[in-house]
Amino acid sequence: MIEGVDYSGDRPSVAGLVAAGKKFVVRYGGPGGSWKHIDAAEASALIKAGLSIVANAEGAADGLLGGRSAGIDWARQADAHFRAVGMPADRPIYLSVDFDVTSGQWSVVADALRGAASVIGAGRVGVYGGRRAIEWARRDRVAAWYWQTYAWSGGVWVPGNHLEQYRNHVALAGGTVDLCRAKAADYGQWGQGDDMPLTNADADLVATRLLGRILGSTGPTVGVALQDTYRGVKELQARPLADVDEQALAEALAPLLQPGVTVEQLREVLASVRLVPGAG
Template identity: 45%
Template sequence: MAVFGVDYAWGRPGASALKRAGAKFACRYLSHDTTGKNLTRAEADELSGAGIWLVVVWESGAQRPLAGRSAGVADARAAAAQAEACGMPDDRPIYFAADWDASAGQQDEINAYLDGAASVIGRGRVGLYAGYGPVKRAFDAKKITYGWQTYAWSGGSWDARAQLQQYSNDHTINGVGVDYDRGVKSDYGQWRVGASPEGDDMPDYVSVGTGDGKQQLAPGKWTNVTWNEEYSDKDHQHNDPGGPSLLTGSARYSLSVGATVSGVPAGTLIQARVVEVDIEDTSKYQVGPVQDFPSSGDTTNIVYGLAADTVESGRRVRFQLLQHGAAAATLTKASAKVFFWR
């Protein structure tokens, strides 16, 4: 999956620009700042009215969680009051930021801070924004219910329990600097003024993997990836278990795929794309966006993301790889998530 969203601070891209960029949600700040960093009720109303979800994070200092439990209590009280003033329902989470490369030796203070926050808003509403280590350790210690992991300080690892991923920085929408985020669970803490997500607001999803089976990638040829493992598919969208199809139309969807390819010389181009094939005649298909990945050596990790698209009735979504080496290569493993709305 990837439900595409952004986070930003002092600038305001505006609802129209966010919608044109394909953003489904905006992560916004709560803090003691008085210079315009924080989410306001007017902005919350504007984004909610445009159908954009909101997520909130408290940050009063990059290393504030080192101040421990009492700081967590004070920050949660302030955050909850600000969030309520912006129209956030009282069942939605607040992320608290640990915005530095926190070490394992600092986790006790971070956990105490999260305990303080939980004493105010309840453990079920406590989230943490941080790199891989702090997020993993907080989940392991059962100090958080929500995780927003940044790729910074993560070394390429993602905790599968985190609902949000900040995967790319330093972009611009309507002249405003933004970071790119993706929701990787159906509930990633989103809300609109006076409304929590429910029913049709919550996307369904398919989560699959290739399992232990390696797949050959012939040179110069688009190859369907075959999915042998089903982790979640309650609506039976992965129509042919063990086969290539990920989603049956009609539906709006977003998709993310992580794959590892070996045997392609460094610098050689590897390409990835989605295709929507006709159910009755798979020789008929429509090509989606192609993304390029230069091989980094014997083993190359690929992350393909499609923020938003629509598959029509009578078609299915598949994922394909093409490697431009001189000899066959191997797809050693891959996983895919597809979030979809009817």
């Protein structure tokens, strides 16, 4: 697990967070009061210190009871805010269900998450909340990223969480934070120093390795298209080349590798895949 924090107005020392062994921070942006929002200076300081950033959107704690229009508004504001401070366009935004949502309220909240998806894409919608919010979002497929809080969870953690908030209101590094842990290699983070775009040289190497592994029977035309895709998709992020999880990318592409596959299909898939550290 990877340890991190989230916080709002009472901000800790960046150096203190690093000294405490924290690796990421979850920060607010978009809806809600500007007093709790991350700005460009803070984002830069976090990144320079080696801390990753995760995007969270919250207006009022129960603001998603505003339904689809609320989700659209939150997503628009948050995406603009985080993009302005350096977030890559493919990173998720967690929308907060910061109350003990009931079954009678859930359909409205689900509509809000669908509204957010209409703005930023379903693959970038995350949800923060208690056990029921996470379970219902997964069941109804209205989010792709899951950040569960211990509140309203009865001590039960939902399998497959990306993030978990396990303790609130902790004095740390001169501020007050909530303690979080990441349960997956990719939990929506961005900004860390080794999250650099692929260079053309890296693109050629990765493309060559992939061609030898999974594209050998498709011919040179597809090979050239794959190389061009890597060069052209500027927002595709990668860890150092030695750690690229080729198998994950191979599995994502495999269903398209059949007669009649088009360059456009390959481009669409590659544009949606984020390379993450390999397991081996």
